Amino acid sequence: MxxxxxxxxxxxxxxxxxxxxxxxxxxxxxxxxxxxxxxxxxxxxxxxxxxxxxxxxxxxxxxxxxxxxxxxxxxxxxKPFVGEIITGRIMGSDPEQGLKVAIGFFNDIYIPPYLLAQPCKYDEETSQWQWIYEDNALPYAHPQEIRFRVNSLTFNTTIDSNPPHEEKAPMIITGRANEPGLGLTSWWTQSGDEEQ
CATH class of the missing domain: 3.30.1490.120 (RNA polymerase Rpb7-like, N-terminal domain)
Structure with missing residues (x-):
């Protein structure tokens, strides 16, 4: 990292x-x-x-x-490497962009919907993404702790002469949470805590 x-x-x-x-x-x-x-x-x-x-x-x-x-x-x-597993906090959900995640000193981390655990859906009522697991809706709730794998690292070095309303961050991390052990840390620690 x-x-x-x-x-x-x-x-x-x-x-x-x-x-x-x-x-x-x-x-x-x-x-x-x-x-x-x-x-x-x-x-x-x-x-x-x-x-x-x-x-x-x-x-x-x-x-x-x-x-x-x-x-x-x-x-x-x-500079995290691709494939590295990081723990952060969910800062927001968006029906198109997926999850926005922060790790304290860095906030430009995104997990797009197709890289969340599948099947998943966006719940308009709660404004949260949910993983549908065995007929249970497990929400990616703000500000829960999430474990994700770095999928890509993008640097935006071009200067647009006609800038859009929202400037692109100079460095963006795209994460994935669609593997066993990834996603909310509470999903994976509750069963282990009960056994102890």
Missing amino acids: FVTVVIKDTLIIKPERFKKDIVTAVEDEIHMKYSNKILPDVGLCVSIYDFISIGDPHIYPNQQGNYFVEASFRLIVF
């Missing part, structure tokens, strides 16, 4: 940070530039892990007194 990636970047340090030592100034700039941002085809940057190298600062003319530092560093990145 979390990986480290090596980044090499030239960072701009503004004069107001000159009073800090170079490592702290560079670290602050990395946090501002990368933390909680999506890097296309890489993932969601969480934090800096460590430095590989920090070059000497350079000042160039006509740069408002800023200095430039070339640095190599490792970032901790959230």
Whole structure:
């Protein structure tokens, strides 16, 4: 779920940070530039892990007194792999899109209807998807805990010159809950709790 990636970047340090030592100034700039941002085809940057190298600062003319530092560093990145099983919480249901799921720090997770346990149906009265199991309707209720498998990871890197009303998230996880052991965790733990 979390990986480290090596980044090499030239960072701009503004004069107001000159009073800090170079490592702290560079670290602050990395946090501002990368933390909680999506890097296309890489993932969601969480934090800096460590430095590989920090070059000497350079000042160039006509740069408002800023200095430039070339640095190599490792970032901790959230990028689940396809097939990984994750536990999250159902944040909503939609008759066309299926379930919206969040895992606390990341909310762009969707489980489409065709990847829910089958047979399933959308109940208009409760606004919830339901798994029909042996004549019982088991609801995918909000905000229940759900276990799902990562089906795909999509990065949206194109900029639409005519943007739609709703912007696409820069990274979307599509999950599946149509295998034994997946779905609401309460479905699979109740029988085990009774045996203990």
